[in-house]
Amino acid sequence: MDLQFRTETLPVESFTDSLLDVCGCFDPRPSAGKDEAWGGVLGFENMGLDMALVATDMQQILRTSKNIRQDDGENYFLIVQEEGRALMGQDEKFAVLHPGDMALIDSARPSEFTFFGDRSRQISLHLPRVDLEERFGPNIPGGVGMTRNDPTAMAIHAIIAKSRGTQEGGAHLQEALLNLVGVFLLEHKDSGPATDHAVGPNDETVLGRAIAYVETRFRDPDFAPHMIAQDLGIPTHHVQRGFKSLGTTATKYLLAKRLEFARQNLLENAKADNPILISTIAFRSGFSDISYFNRRFREVFGKAPGEYR
Numbered sequence: 001m002d003l004q005f006r007t008e009t010l011p012v013e014s015f016t017d018s019l020l021d022v023c024g025c026f027d028p029r030p031s032a033g034k035d036e037a038w039g040g041v042l043g044f045e046n047m048g049l050d051m052a053l054v055a056t057d058m059q060q061i062l063r064t065s066k067n068i069r070q071d072d073g074e075n076y077f078l079i080v081q082e083e084g085r086a087l088m089g090q091d092e093k094f095a096v097l098h099p100g101d102m103a104l105i106d107s108a109r110p111s112e113f114t115f116f117g118d119r120s121r122q123i124s125l126h127l128p129r130v131d132l133e134e135r136f137g138p139n140i141p142g143g144v145g146m147t148r149n150d151p152t153a154m155a156i157h158a159i160i161a162k163s164r165g166t167q168e169g170g171a172h173l174q175e176a177l178l179n180l181v182g183v184f185l186l187e188h189k190d191s192g193p194a195t196d197h198a199v200g201p202n203d204e205t206v207l208g209r210a211i212a213y214v215e216t217r218f219r220d221p222d223f224a225p226h227m228i229a230q231d232l233g234i235p236t237h238h239v240q241r242g243f244k245s246l247g248t249t250a251t252k253y254l255l256a257k258r259l260e261f262a263r264q265n266l267l268e269n270a271k272a273d274n275p276i277l278i279s280t281i282a283f284r285s286g287f288s289d290i291s292y293f294n295r296r297f298r299e300v301f302g303k304a305p306g307e308y309r
Helices: 011-022 065-070 127-138 151-164 170-187 203-217 228-231 236-244 249-271 278-284 290-301
Strands: 006-010 027-029 034-047 051-058 061-063 075-083 084-092 092-097 102-106 109-112 120-128 145-146
Touching: 006 011, 006 120, 011 034, 011 051, 027 290, 061 065, 065 092, 075 127, 075 151, 084 102, 092 102, 092 145, 092 203, 102 170, 109 203, 120 127, 120 170, 120 203, 127 170, 151 170, 203 228, 203 236, 203 249, 228 236, 249 278
Parallel strands: none
Antiparallel strands: 006 034, 027 061, 034 051, 051 120, 061 109, 075 102, 075 120, 084 092, 084 109, 102 145
16 A cells, blocks of 8 residues: 655644544644644545544644534544654543554544644544444543553554555454454553543643653753643643642652663663763763762762762
8 A cells, every 4th residue: 555645834724624634623733833834644544444644743732622522523543653752641541652652542532642843643543433332332441552562552563564565355454453452442441431521730630741741851951840831731830739749849750750760771781791971871861960960869869870880
């Protein structure tokens, strides 16, 4: 199957219209000050299923209660990350996707997709609601993710790859795919949908989003705590309140994450034949100032990094 997928810089309204034609009604939100976006949307059929390739550098794309009222939401979206990264959330559950990871989203419930203004591409498999609920029951969770190294994810990738290379056996491949989705759902059988409500800024939701975002960015020395609220489009005081519920702050949480990552690297690297420099480990852990790293490491772990290793 040879798909001619073109990406370009286009007005946000044009991208929104393309998304509407292929995937349904969504509310794309570009980075601050932008009225154009890079990307493209391509709809196609494969294995008897509607599918879409979506590329974008939007800050976020939301599917709100208003959007849902404007179309019927007859699908579940199995979204496979192909390039870049994304934070996908629904029913107060959030999954950080890197290339190869995937998430299941219910089109009939509010959801959000955050791309941080970076270029990202996904393939979306539109699984008919009637078929899925007849097979697996009505309480199918949304917002659940699966990493690329999960055996079920690896099998799904194999089916998608095989389907792209042939025009035959579509019905058999679709059946195999849906059975694997059933395995995925079985692993998340206790993650049923929450009561019907729009995704809102309650403490638990905000904290889940913030922590998931820190996981994707903490190794970047340019990343700072104030960027959590800015990049996710959440009021700063909601982020502060979310971390306060853990008895900490965003600044302290980010520092602890970086220090623990450095500590693990020091231990793993101690047995290496050619151990890398401590300054390199510090930088890889998100520190740009080696003196600051040494001081804070000693405060937390009681030894300088060199002594700890």
